[in-house]
Amino acid sequence: MHIEPGVVDGAKLALSYATAALSFGLVGKMASDNLRKDTSVVSLAGRSLVTTALVFSFFEILPHHPVGVSEVHLILGSTLFLIFGAGAASIGLALGLLIQGVFFAPFDLPQYGMNVTTLIVPLFALSKLAERLIPAKTAYVDVGYKQAFLLSTTYQGGIVAWVAFWALYGHGFEAGNLASITTFGAAYMTVVIVEPLVDLAVLAAAKSWRKATDNGLFTARLHHPLA
Numbered sequence: 001m002h003i004e005p006g007v008v009d010g011a012k013l014a015l016s017y018a019t020a021a022l023s024f025g026l027v028g029k030m031a032s033d034n035l036r037k038d039t040s041v042v043s044l045a046g047r048s049l050v051t052t053a054l055v056f057s058f059f060e061i062l063p064h065h066p067v068g069v070s071e072v073h074l075i076l077g078s079t080l081f082l083i084f085g086a087g088a089a090s091i092g093l094a095l096g097l098l099i100q101g102v103f104f105a106p107f108d109l110p111q112y113g114m115n116v117t118t119l120i121v122p123l124f125a126l127s128k129l130a131e132r133l134i135p136a137k138t139a140y141v142d143v144g145y146k147q148a149f150l151l152s153t154t155y156q157g158g159i160v161a162w163v164a165f166w167a168l169y170g171h172g173f174e175a176g177n178l179a180s181i182t183t184f185g186a187a188y189m190t191v192v193i194v195e196p197l198v199d200l201a202v203l204a205a206a207k208s209w210r211k212a213t214d215n216g217l218f219t220a221r222l223h224h225p226l227a
Contacts, residue, residue, distance in 0.1 A: 002070055002071045002073070002108060002111065002115055003069075003070060003111045003114045003115055003118070003163065003166050003167075004066075004069065004070060004071075004111075005107055005108070005110065005111065006170075007069060007070075007111075007166060007167055007170045007171065008111070008114060008166055008169060008170035009110075009170070012169065012170060013110065013113070015169070016111070016113030016114040016117065016166075017113050019113060019114070019117040019121075020112070020113035020114075020116050020117055022117070022121075023094070023116050023117045023119075023120040023121060024094070024116075024120075026090065026120055026121065026123075026124045027087075027090040027091060027094055027120060029124075030086040030087045030089075030090045030123075030124065030127060031044060031087035031088075031090065031091060032087075033086065033087065034085050034086060034087035034088070034219075035087070038085070038219060038220035038221060039085070039087070039216065039219070039220065040216065042216070043216035043217065044087055044088060044091075046216065046217050047084045047085065047087075047088030047092075047216075047217060047218070047219075048087075048088045048091040048092055048095070050084065050088070050092070050217065051080055051084050051088045051089055051091065051092025051093070051096070052091065052092040052095040052096045052099070053092075053096070054076075054080065054092060054096070055075070055080070055092045055093050055095070055096025055097065056096040056099050056100055058073065058074060058075055058076060058096070059073060059075075059096065059097070059100045060100060060104065062074045065187075067183055067184050067187040067188070068179075068180035068181060068182070068183035068184030068185075068187070069163060069164075069167040069177070069180045069181055069184050070163050070167075070184050070188075072184070072187050072188050072190075072191065074191060074194065074195070074198075075093075075119070075159075075191075076195060076198060077089065077093070077119070077122065077123055077126065077155040077156075078126060078148065078151040078152045078154075078155050078195060078196075078199055079195065079198055079199050079202055080092060080093070081123065081126055081127065081130070081151070082140045082143065082148075082151075082199060082202075082203060082219075082222070083140075083202060083203075083206065083218055083219065083222060084218060084219055085219035085221065086123065086124070086126075086127040088219075089123060090120055090123055090124075093116070093119045093120060093123065094116050094119070094120065097112065097115055097116055097119065098112065098116075114162075114166050117162060118159055118162040118163060118166070119159070121158060121162065122154065122155045122156075122157070122158025122159055122161075122162070123155065125154055125155075125158055126151055126154050126155045126158075129150065129151065129154050130151060133147055133150060133151070134147055135225075136225060136226035137225045137226070138225055139221065139222065139223050139224055139225050140203060140219070140221050140222045140223075141203050141204075141206055141207040141222060141223055142207075143199070143200075143203060145196060145200060148195075148196035148199040148200055148203075149192070149196040151196075151199070152191075152192050152195040152196045152199065153192050155195075156188060156189060156191050156192050156195065157189070157192075159188065160184070160185045160188050160189060163181070163184060163185075163188075164181045164184075164185065167180065167181050168181070203222075206218070206222055206223075207223075210223060
């Protein structure tokens, strides 16, 4: 989902700074909500280190291919949310993306504001959907395929929507741009086929290895319902 250099440039980049500021505000809210409900500063810091390393690995190691206006990545945002919670997932997404840009892709740094917005705003939407979709009496290890599919669709659909927005903002509604957006969107939504299965596999592993995963390094909701 990296916004390619040149899609948005010049004075138009100012909007990305504003949306990035909003995104960092959402990161702060998700982190503070986790601190208030189910974790300590030390646990959140530990989870955030793990999610940052995982996100960096997702971007650098997992297959990714340029398609249309951007790249198709397997980011596993819903997986990070279910295992580590919204706060740590959001911090990991923001920092993992930044580390990749600083050390491996400096040409992506001007697009950082757009890219971090594209990752964080859909995660916030996913977290709000999860509050309604997953009953309080259900631990995340007991989430079913339908719930995982809806969470993944929300996250990946949000990414596609933001990429389309940036492309339209940068180059308007000319035919070639619309074709590139459509191609990217169609390719990216195939991730929705894979991600719910990854979610369920990881949750099943966490359930089997409860002794190793029922601790402060993972969200308390992983094994413990709210009520």
